[in-house]
Amino acid sequence: MSTTCTGNEDWNPEALGEILSNDAGRPVLFTNARILTMDPLIGTMTAADILFVGSLIVGVGPGIITAAGDDNAIVVDCTGMTVVPAVVDTVALVGGRGRRSEYVATLTPGNTTDFLVLPDELAADVPSALATLVSRPEQVRSLVAAGRPVLWAGTDVPGRATAPETGIPAAADLTGSPRVGVWSDQKDFLHQELTADGRYDETRGGRPHAYQGSYWIDGDRIDYLDDLGFWAYGEFKRDELHHAGYVMKPGRGLRPAQ
Template sequence: MNTKTLDEAVLSAEKGRPLLFVNATVHTLDPVLGDLTGADLMVVGAEIVGVGPGLHTAAEDDNAVVVDCTGLALVPVFGAAPRSLTPGNPATFAVVPSGTAGSARTFEMLIWWPSQAPAVVADGEFVIFNGATLTSFVPPAPTSASPHLGVWVDSTGFLEQELTADGRYDETRDGRPHAYQGSFQIEGDRIVYHDDLGFWAYGRFTDGVLHHAGYVLTRRS
């Protein structure tokens, strides 16, 4: 099996050829798979088609560009939402030194702002390498520029959610202040929450209304 370093793979990647990342630590964000060490991840087109040990045995059959990720980690990054690195999901992730991804704060930073990573793959193509943008990839706009900032409330008054320009949210539930707090990121009409307790949640803006966790909220004027 002829492997390439990350640098060589970025420089030589041929559009249309599968990418096979081998010997990586893969932070799948999947509750069943968890974090995999010494694992392989196969990308065909814009999708992940396989993850786990032993995929490298099919490298020659698939004419894949094999990227040696010894000492590196693959981390999901923000798209429509952070998607797990599992088959069928978009091949969108950052490639970082494995020790870097061990920090919860750094891990969160990579998901929100993938341009900070040494390399980023989006929809199966290298789009960022060492801070340089290689394609027309556009990272998410800063949260401070979002038109959706402000206080959102549901019609019953049970839920009140404030979105602030520093990328933080603060929820009041049934009159109980600070019931949930954490960070958020908005891309287009979608919002992703990462609560300080560690869980993720999602929402969507439609015609001036925020749909989140079964609630329908409007912005307080």
């Protein structure tokens, strides 16, 4: 359904309810907006639409509203509004990327649905829109992250994600985790032991205890805090651990030297 943009306090409340209860994968269409895509091919459009399904943008431009009824899309009327990327490629802003394919965080079909909706007068360009978000968030009509509203009509959306508490967390008990154990690369140069108490011990090129410290796993990401004070990270991909250019597999090679 479509509602009309009026004051901030009552901006499209029915549409917000539909988006939050959207468990069937219905498309969502923000329509009749000025859109600063930051894409060098698409540029800026007026009276245009941005269509997304889940976390991905699938269409940008005028006329998409004509298919909204066919697709049972949730429609958000953005008359008088400007849509800008919520995540800004500052290198691209100053012309520091040579190829369009290198641009990130543009409102381009296929990219992640991260965008900000503000009244036209508060969004002459992307920097001014972001400045409004930081200094006057109550003026924000919508902030969408990976297809889910974070702010709506100037207030926090119910059930929105909350930021992790600041500070270094306590180590988790990883007893029984399949990711605990020794990981080694194909050349047996790097051996990294992850223990259930949240500690790691790394051997490099036969040098024992080259690096030691704490680690935390969040999904497929692993963060390391070395005892020397620096941070590093890795990523689990199926049965591999990718870290600092190395690809390791579990249970192969030697354990770190004692």
